[in-house]
Amino acid sequence: MTNAIETRELRYRPGKGFELAGLNLHVPAGSVYGFLGPNGSGKTTTIRLALGLLRPDAGHIVVLGETMPEHAPGVLGRIGYVPEQPHLDPTLTVRELLRFQAAFYRTWDAPRAEQLLRQFQLDEDRLFGRLSKGQKAKLMILLALAQRGELLVLDEPTDGLDPVVRRDILAALLEYVSQRGATVFISSHLVHELERICDWVAVLDDGRLVTEAPMETLKNGIKRLRVARAPAEAGAPPFTLLARESFASNGAVETWVVRGWDPGMTSYFEAVGAALEDVIDLDLEDSFVELLRTFRSSSR
Amino acid sequence: MYRVILYSQWKWSRLIVLLGTITGFALPIISLQGAAGADRNPLAAQELLRAVQSWGTLYPVLATTLGLLAAIATWAPDHRGRHIHALSLPLPRWRYVLLRFAAGVTVLVGPIVAVLLGAVLATALATIPPGLQGYPLALALRFALALLVAYAVFFAVSAGTTRTAGIILGVIAAVIVVQIVAGVANVELDLWGKLALVILNWPGPLAVFTGRWMLVDV
Numbered sequence: 001m002t003n004a005i006e007t008r009e010l011r012y013r014p015g016k017g018f019e020l021a022g023l024n025l026h027v028p029a030g031s032v033y034g035f036l037g038p039n040g041s042g043k044t045t046t047i048r049l050a051l052g053l054l055r056p057d058a059g060h061i062v063v064l065g066e067t068m069p070e071h072a073p074g075v076l077g078r079i080g081y082v083p084e085q086p087h088l089d090p091t092l093t094v095r096e097l098l099r100f101q102a103a104f105y106r107t108w109d110a111p112r113a114e115q116l117l118r119q120f121q122l123d124e125d126r127l128f129g130r131l132s133k134g135q136k137a138k139l140m141i142l143l144a145l146a147q148r149g150e151l152l153v154l155d156e157p158t159d160g161l162d163p164v165v166r167r168d169i170l171a172a173l174l175e176y177v178s179q180r181g182a183t184v185f186i187s188s189h190l191v192h193e194l195e196r197i198c199d200w201v202a203v204l205d206d207g208r209l210v211t212e213a214p215m216e217t218l219k220n221g222i223k224r225l226r227v228a229r230a231p232a233e234a235g236a237p238p239f240t241l242l243a244r245e246s247f248a249s250n251g252a253v254e255t256w257v258v259r260g261w262d263p264g265m266t267s268y269f270e271a272v273g274a275a276l277e278d279v280i281d282l283d284l285e286d287s288f289v290e291l292l293r294t295f296r297s298s299s300r
Numbered sequence: 301m302y303r304v305i306l307y308s309q310w311k312w313s314r315l316i317v318l319l320g321t322i323t324g325f326a327l328p329i330i331s332l333q334g335a336a337g338a339d340r341n342p343l344a345a346q347e348l349l350r351a352v353q354s355w356g357t358l359y360p361v362l363a364t365t366l367g368l369l370a371a372i373a374t375w376a377p378d379h380r381g382r383h384i385h386a387l388s389l390p391l392p393r394w395r396y397v398l399l400r401f402a403a404g405v406t407v408l409v410g411p412i413v414a415v416l417l418g419a420v421l422a423t424a425l426a427t428i429p430p431g432l433q434g435y436p437l438a439l440a441l442r443f444a445l446a447l448l449v450a451y452a453v454f455f456a457v458s459a460g461t462t463r464t465a466g467i468i469l470g471v472i473a474a475v476i477v478v479q480i481v482a483g484v485a486n487v488e489l490d491l492w493g494k495l496a497l498v499i500l501n502w503p504g505p506l507a508v509f510t511g512r513w514m515l516v517d518v
Contacts, residue, residue, distance in 0.1 A: 083384050083388070088381065096307070100304045104301060105390065
């Protein structure tokens with residue numbers, strides 16, 4: 001499988017404090033890849049590096065088969081990009097912005113732009129600066145989709161939007177993916193949103209990659225176990241023990257958060273004199289929180 | 301690409317250009333107003349030359365002001381969007397800068413043509429005393445050159461980041477500090493004078509702004 005975006009040992013230090021430290025990302029072509037991380041974890045910086053807007057201190061970036069930032073102008077013509085903040089000229093109207101954007105992209109799909117304009121109910125004579133936050137987000141998605149890029153890079157495209165606008169945007173996005181088979185790289189800290197649409201997920205924290213895995217692996221691989229008579233030392237379990245917490249006041253029942261769980265591993269508990277009472281599936285948000293908690297405690 | 305860049309440039313700077321065009325057209329006409337009733341004697345010629353020279357100081361001021369405002373208008377929307385839109389467009393950065401520069405120059409053609417038309421009209425309508433001649437084309441060419449130089453300088457400065465602006469201000473501050481310290485220490489050092497000599501005298505980059513701007517001369 002080829003990768004639409006690939007970074008190897010990517011390093012970037014914009015100043016004191018924050019640093020991207022040896023980031024290795026692999027975004028499979030044709031996937032909807034969620035890029036999760038708390039605010040300030042480096043998602044936007046990574047995106048800007050991938051698009052050639054910033055120059056890395058070290059490492060390699062390959063986007064759509066071309067190295068970046070050397071081939072940025074050519075590659076950017078094949079990418080639809082929605083940045084975190086509305087960045088368009090506030091003094092131009094919606095129609096003028098469509099014309100402006102169309103002039104720069106050879107693949108511009110004018111009928112599709114018109115259709116999305118109607119679908120999103122955007123007033124073409126309204127200045128960009130006078131649009132509401134939701135309308136601005138819709139327009140930026142419209143521009144990215146009408147470019148007919150092979151890759152869509154969306155930096156928190158629905159952050160701060162109401163559920164209706166969010167749904168409209170995600171629906172348009174999914175329709176585009178199903179029609180064109182494009183790769184989507186979408187960053188967010190809204191875990192539930194990504195859970196619905198992504199088939200790959202990477203988690204970033206403080207400039208370091210916590211994990212990168214298919215969505216199913218991440219969701220199914222992390223479980224919460226209720227363990228009675230838990231041993232003081234876990235020994236060498238066949239799974240990765242991410243966290244353990246006392247559930248009852250006397251410590252007789254514990255909650256274990258584990259990665260790499262398989263039903264056949266129940267025998268481990270019998271062998272250490274414990275009893276497995278329950279296996280609870282975690283949703284992506286719980287998995288995300290547990291992963292971050294473990295990652296932070298292990299890196300202290 | 302050039303067309304849409306030009307359109308956006310026009311939208312941002314049309315008021316500046318319009319005011320510049322009106323002023324550019326009016327300035328030569330006003331400067332020669334007294335010539336219509338001038339007597340044909342040497343005293344009147346001197347009077348006229350003094351008036352033309354005095355009004356002439358406004359041409360470099362107009363060129364500088366227009367160049368500055370047009371350059372600021374050129375980069376303002378990009379600065380507001382932190383250049384993200386411009387940087388994410390699929391063309392090399394140098395080409396984008398060139399397109400923006402060219403669009404700015406194009407909209408400034410209006411005031412240049414206005415100065416030319418105003419100067420031609422003023423010299424045609426005025427009664428110029430014998431021994432004096434009108435130079436509308438030379439004045440318009442000089443105005444065009446000054447406007448382009450002003451626009452280019454301010455375009456380059458406005459294109460820079462806050463850091464670049466800081467460096468430029470830092471260099472100016474350093475020159476001032478050195479000059480003050482030299483004065484206190486009784487060291488004979490005239491940095492400003494030397495700098496002015498290099499920049500403002502031919503073939504200095506700003507030489508076009510200095511000297512007499514005469515629509516009518518001997």
